[in-house]
Amino acid sequence: QVQLQESGPGLVKPSETLSLTCTVSGGSISSYYWNWIRQPPGKGLEWIGYIYNSGSPNYNPSLKSRVTISVDTSKNQFSLKLSSVTAADTAVYYCARQTSGWYPFAYWGQGALVTVSS
């Protein structure tokens, strides 16, 4: 059974870069679509982007200028970097897996709360 686990700092200062890692266990990170999704406190879900099989990532245009998603197959991990953060980026960040581009998010991490505050 595949499991995903987010890790990273829970507090980031405004204008700095948010960095999170998702560790995948119970299966290889090769193949599949590896996503980041976020949820501000008390609000809905926003898809951030994905990376597929170490190929070119695909980002939400609303965040594209600030987002980088990368994968480290040797560690079975993929990562999110979000630059120039503001309080509006405070959210629970989830990593999630799609089996293909034509299948939704069947596997999710437990989520990591990141607060942007000085």
Place this chain on the structure above:
Amino acid sequence: DIQMTQSPSTLSASVGDRVTITCRASQSISTWLAWYQQKPGKAPKLLIYKASNLESGVPSRFSGSGSGTEFTLTISSLQPDDFATYYCQQYNSYPWTFGQGTKVEIK
């Protein structure tokens, strides 16, 4: 971006009730629609994919229907474990987008 609009935003119901949640897309998404259940402090859980297909392990009281721009999630007989927030999500075109959620509360 494709806008997903759910109704109602909040629904009060009793155990045993039949519950229906509607999701409308701002343009046709064929049947590329998923439904998720989320409980407080937890990640969303996939219930339905491709509009009407039940994810493995999901109880059969959940069902989905629709195509194009209008979709429904039905819970045939609401159980205590079903009180949660439900989200629809389109995966027809990027960026993937979600509805704003429907909270199912105890009446």
